[in-house]
Amino acid sequence: MSELIPDSHRDLIDGPVLVSFATTMPDGQPQMSVIWCNSDSTHVLINTARGRQKDKNIARDPRVTLLAIDPNDPYRFIEVRGTVVEVTEEGAVDHIGELARIYTGNPGYYGYVATAEQRHLETRLLCRIKPTKVRVSD
Numbered sequence: 001m002s003e004l005i006p007d008s009h010r011d012l013i014d015g016p017v018l019v020s021f022a023t024t025m026p027d028g029q030p031q032m033s034v035i036w037c038n039s040d041s042t043h044v045l046i047n048t049a050r051g052r053q054k055d056k057n058i059a060r061d062p063r064v065t066l067l068a069i070d071p072n073d074p075y076r077f078i079e080v081r082g083t084v085v086e087v088t089e090e091g092a093v094d095h096i097g098e099l100a101r102i103y104t105g106n107p108g109y110y111g112y113v114a115t116a117e118q119r120h121l122e123t124r125l126l127c128r129i130k131p132t133k134v135r136v137s138d
Helices: 007-013 053-060 092-104 116-120
Strands: 019-024 030-035 037-039 044-049 063-069 077-088 124-137
Touching: 007 037, 007 063, 007 077, 019 053, 030 044, 030 053, 037 092, 044 053, 044 092, 053 077, 092 124
Parallel strands: none
Antiparallel strands: 019 030, 019 063, 037 044, 044 124, 063 077, 077 124
């Protein structure tokens, strides 16, 4: 059964809190990235580009973990363990633009956070994570 993000900690998932994101390397070692994320009603949403280590690791093993710590209270956090249930190009460019607005206040990602030219050099991916275990602390 999927666990839901509690309303009490949704602000840590929906940003602008930087999140530690863990995947598993081929040799079993954890691989961590600092990411932006947000959520819909049932999934945590992250964004990456095709060919990055996160993309490769997720394709091989979709089990992931993310940890968001409240920047104003380090004892308030949420850990979400889950499975990436979808990786799609559809809506991914719009999603990274939405995350850029949330996290930086810029009107978009390309031309603001990344160069406009970068848009043509990478393929964005939207990843939907179904939470399987959620742990919170106040």
